Amino acid sequence: MSFEEMWAELLPVGRDAVTGGYHRFAWTPPELECRAWFADEARRRGLDLEHDPNGNMIAWWYPEDGSRTGAVLTGSHLDSVPGGGAFDGPLGIVSAFAAVDLLRERGVRPARPIGIGAFAEEEGARFGVACLGSRLLAGAIDPARARGLTDAGGHTFAEVVHNAGLDPHAIGPDEDLLGRIACYVELHVEQGRSLEQPVGVASAIVPHGRWRFDFAGEGNHAGTTGLPDRRDPMLPFAHMVIAAREAAERNGTVATVGKVRVEPNGVNAIPSAVTAWLDARGPADDAVRRTVLEVDEAARVAARPHRVSVDLAEESYTEIVDFNLALRDRVGAALGGVPVLPTGAGHDAGVLSARLPTAMLFVRNPTGVSHAPEEFAEPADRLAGVEALAAVLDDLARG
Ligand code: GLV
Ligand code: MN
Ligand code: MN
Ligand code: MN
Numbered sequence: 001m002s003f004e005e006m007w008a009e010l011l012p013v014g015r016d017a018v019t020g021g022y023h024r025f026a027w028t029p030p031e032l033e034c035r036a037w038f039a040d041e042a043r044r045r046g047l048d049l050e051h052d053p054n055g056n057m058i059a060w061w062y063p064e065d066g067s068r069t070g071a072v073l074t075g076s077h078l079d080s081v082p083g084g085g086a087f088d089g090p091l092g093i094v095s096a097f098a099a100v101d102l103l104r105e106r107g108v109r110p111a112r113p114i115g116i117g118a119f120a121e122e123e124g125a126r127f128g129v130a131c132l133g134s135r136l137l138a139g140a141i142d143p144a145r146a147r148g149l150t151d152a153g154g155h156t157f158a159e160v161v162h163n164a165g166l167d168p169h170a171i172g173p174d175e176d177l178l179g180r181i182a183c184y185v186e187l188h189v190e191q192g193r194s195l196e197q198p199v200g201v202a203s204a205i206v207p208h209g210r211w212r213f214d215f216a217g218e219g220n221h222a223g224t225t226g227l228p229d230r231r232d233p234m235l236p237f238a239h240m241v242i243a244a245r246e247a248a249e250r251n252g253t254v255a256t257v258g259k260v261r262v263e264p265n266g267v268n269a270i271p272s273a274v275t276a277w278l279d280a281r282g283p284a285d286d287a288v289r290r291t292v293l294e295v296d297e298a299a300r301v302a303a304r305p306h307r308v309s310v311d312l313a314e315e316s317y318t319e320i321v322d323f324n325l326a327l328r329d330r331v332g333a334a335l336g337g338v339p340v341l342p343t344g345a346g347h348d349a350g351v352l353s354a355r356l357p358t359a360m361l362f363v364r365n366p367t368g369v370s371h372a373p374e375e376f377a378e379p380a381d382r383l384a385g386v387e388a389l390a391a392v393l394d395d396l397a398r399g
Contacts, residue, residue, distance in 0.1 A: 001041070001044065001097075001101075002098070003094060003095070003098040003382060003383065003386055004379070006041065006094045006097060006098070007094055007382075009037060010034065010037060010086075010090055010094065011086060013030050013033045013034055013037070014030025014031070014033070014034070014080065015086075016083065019083060019373060020373040021082070021083030021084060021085075021372065021373045022080040022083070022084045022085065022086060022373075023080065023082060023083065023084075024078060024079050024080040024084075025079060025080070025082075025125050025126040025151075026055070026079045026120055026121035026125075026126045026127070026132075026160075027055075027120075027126070027160050027161070027163075027164050028126070031078060031079050034078040034079075034090070034118075035057065035078065035118070038057060038059070038078065038093065038118050039057070041059070041097050042059035042116070045059075045061075045097070045100065045101070047059040047060055047061050047100075047116070048060040048062065050115075050177075051166075052137065052174055052177055053166065053167065053170040053171055053172070053174060054120065054133050054136035054137050054166075054171050054172070054174065055120035055121070055133050055136075055161055055164065055166060055171075056117060056118065056119050056120050056133045056134070056137060057117070057118045058073070058075070058115045058116065058117045058118075058177075059097075059115065059116040060113055060114075060115050061100055061110065061113065061114045061115075062113050063109065063110050063111055063112060063113060063397075064109060065111075067112070067113065068113060068180055069113075069179070069180050069182075070112045070113070070180075070182045071112055071113035071114070071115050071180050071181045071182060072110075072112055072113070072114050072115070072181075072182060072183055072185070072393055072396040072397045073114075073115040073116075073117050073181045073183070073184040073185070074092070074096045074099070074114070074115070074116055074117070074184070074185050074186065074187065074389060074393060075092060075093055075096050075115070075116045075117030075118055075119065075184075075186065076089050076090070076091070076092025076093050076096075076117075076118070076119070076122075076186050076187065076188060076347075076348070077089040077092075077093075077118060077119045077120075077122030077123070077133075077348065078090060078093065078118050079120070079121055079122055079123050079125065079126075080123060080125065081123045081125050081371045082125055083371075083372065083373070084123070084371050084372070084373075084375070085189075085369070085370060085371065085372060085373055085374065085375025085376070086373075086375065087189035087363075087365070087370075087375050087376065087377055088123075088188070088189055088191070088370055088371065088375060089122060089123075089188075091187065091188065091189045091363060091377060091382070091385070092186055092187040092188050093116065093118055095187045095363075095382070095385050095386050095389050096116040096187070096389065097116060098386040099386050099389040099390040099393055100114065100116065100393075102386060102387070102390040103390055103393065103394055108394055108397075110393075110394075110397035110398070111397060111398055111399045112182065112396070112397045112398075112399065113180070113397075114393055114397050115181070117184075117348075119131070119133040119134045119137075119348040120132060120133030121133055122134070122347075122348055124210075124316070126151045126152075126160075127146075127149040127150070127151055127157050128149060128210070128315055128316075129141065129146070129149060129210075129315060129316050130210070130316060130318075130346050131346060131347070131348050131350070131351045132146060132149075132157075133348070134348035134351040134352050135351050136171050136172055136173070137173065137174050137177065137178065137352070138173065138178070138351055138352055138354055138355045139172065139173030139355075140351055140354060143171045143172035146171060147168050147171070178355055178356065181356055182356075182357075182396075183324075183327055183356055183357045183358065183359070183396060184348075184349055184352050184356055184357075184358045184359075185327075185331065185349075185358070185359045185360070185361065185389070185392055185393070185396070186347055186348060186349040186358070186359075186360050186361070187360070187361040187362075187363065187385055187388075187389050188345075188347060188360060188361070188362055188363070189362070189363050189365050189370065189375060189376075189377050190341075190343070190362040190363060190364055190365045191343065191344075191345045191365065191370035191371075191375075192343070192344065192345075192365075192368060192370070193368035194341050194343075195339060195341060195362055195363075195364045195365070196339070196364070197338060197339050197364065198363065198364050198380070198381040198384035198385070199335065199338050199361055199362065199363060199364070199381075199384050199385055199388045200338050200339040200340065200341050200361070200362040200364075201328060201331055201332050201335070201338055201339070201340050201341075201359065201360065201361060201362070202323055202328075202340075202341065202342070202343055202349075202359065202360035202361075202362060203322070203323060203328070203340045203341060203342045204320060204321060204322050204323060204342040204343075205318070205320070205321040205323075205342070205343055205344075205345070205346060205347065205350040206281050206282060206283055206320060206342060206343070206344050207281065207282060207283075207284065207285045207288045207317075207318065207319050207320045208279070208280070208281035208282075208288070208317075208318055208344070208346055209279075209280060209281075209288065209292075209314060209315075209316055209317035209318065210277060210278070210279055210314075210315040210316050210317075211277070211278045211280070211292055211312060211313065211314050211315065212275060212276075212277055212278075212312070212313045212315055213237070213240060213275065213276045213277075213278060213295075213296075213299060213310060213311070213312055214273065214274075214275050214309075214310070214311040214312075214313070215233035215234075215236055215237050215240075215273060215274040215275070215276070215299070215303065215308050215309070215310055216233060216272070216273050216308065216309045216311070217230075217231035217232055217233035217270070217271065217272060217273065217306065217307070217308040217309075218230075218231040218270070218272060219263070219264060219269055219270060219271065219272030220269070220270045221268070221269070221270070222267070222268040222269055222270055223268065225270060230270055230306070231270075231306055231307045231308055232270050232271065232306055232308070233271055233272070233273055233274040233303075233306075233308045234262070234270075234271050234274055235302065235306050235308070236299050236300075236302035236303035236306060236308050236310065237260070237274040237276055237299075239298060239299065239301075239302035240257070240276060240278075240295060240298060240299040240302065241257045241276070243294065243295045243298030243299065243302075244256070244257055244278055244280075244291075244295050246294075246298075247290075247291045247292075247294040247295050247298070248280070248282075248291055250294070251282065251287045251288075251290050251291045251294070252282060252283065252287055253280055253281060253282030253283075253287050253288055253291045254280070254281050254282065254344065255278060255279070255280045255281075255291055255295065256278070256279045256280075257276050257277065257278055257279075258277065258279060259276070259277040260274065260275070260276045260277075261274070261275040261276075262274050277315075278292065278295060280292055280295075281344050284320070285319060285320065292312075296310070296312050299312075318346060318350060318351070321349075321350040321353050323349075323353060323358060323359050323360065324353065324357035324358060324359065326357070327357040327358070327359045328340070328359050330395065330396070331359045331361070331392050334391045334392045334394075334395040334396075335361075335388050335391060335392070338388075341362065343360075343362070345370070347360060359392075361385065361388055361389060361392065363377045363381050363382065363384070363385040364377065364378070364381045365377055366378060
């Protein structure tokens with residue numbers, strides 16, 4: 001199976017025929033189909049498939065001496081954001097299988113295990129917390145909190161993973177697995193406009209987080225309720241969206257309100273409640289924190305005259321990740337000098353960096369668009385990514 005053949009197999013899975021966007025949410029049928037594809041690719045190559053307790057999968061190529069420790073892990077994720085692109089996640093996994101094939105064709109015999117990981121719920125599109133699989137593995141989220149997370153249909157994470165054959169009480173940090181891994185290198189499509197060469201190496205992930213604003217007012221009739229009698233939560237919500245943009249401009253950050261829930265969501269009903277999610281990111285911790293505080297303050301000021309209550313909850317926060325310098329230098333040296341760049345996107349490699357040396361390779365994205373169907377990498381750049389990943393794995397798995 002060449003890269004392009006694997007790519008062609010995955011391409012239709014979960015793709016919207018009209019928009020071309022992907023809907024591969026953790027443990028929904030399209031994502032399960034991607035998982036089955038992953039298991040097939042592992043089987044086809046004689047790799048050992050490991051299911052960890054947190055819904056992550058690893059396909060292992062073990063060295064001839066049978067050692068199971070000191071492993072070099074690569075991989076990424078199979079799930080997508082709503083209407084996402086084809087490359088965010090799957091590029092890292094398809095490239096990993098192709099890199100293993102290349103090493104085998106060249107007769108490489110690794111001295112350490114090489115693993116290909118597929119991490120669960122990286123986008124947090126179903127349960128709200130990004131990188132949930134790697135967070136659980138690394139001990140970066142309380143398993144009790146994870147069990148209680150709910151999806152849009154009201155199903156808990158515990159229920160969903162139970163139905164997927166996992167024990168919801170066994171989720172959480174996996175010291176045995178972490179103890180077998182020496183380092184993790186994730187290949188990913190670049191998601192902005194920062195990379196002009198085919199391949200680059202990540203320096204850092206900027207601080208980023210998600211916050212939920214709950215505006216509660218009073219549902220009422222859109223025709224019979226006079227303006228003075230209304231408690232309309234849509235109004236402070238609207239202020240909050242503008243405030244997010246203004247706070248981002250003041251603080252040198254970026255802020256996005258990309259998801260909203262309106263109750264009861266009727267044309268002729270004043271809403272009783274609006275829930276809005278704020279995604280804020282920036283170069284420094286205090287700038288991101290200040291952005292969120294300013295948005296909160298603006299929302300409260302706007303809510304008061306309408307007698308609407310505002311509640312703010314932090315759903316996740318990831319501090320700046322500076323990738324391990326020694327590993328980054330070694331990866332850079334294996335590639336013979338490539339651009340080094342930071343990113344505003346979150347990744348499992350960022351979460352795992354708290355427990356392991358991690359590094360990332362980026363593949364150029366000529367559209368500069370991501371989390372949307374236009375996300376892209378040219379075929380020649382995909383192959384450059386595979387070559388680069390193979391060189392890095394070859395180097396790291398020597399000893
Ligand atoms: C995930 O891709 C994120 O950065 O939100
Ligand atoms: Mn993403
Ligand atoms: Mn991703
Ligand atoms: Mn991501």
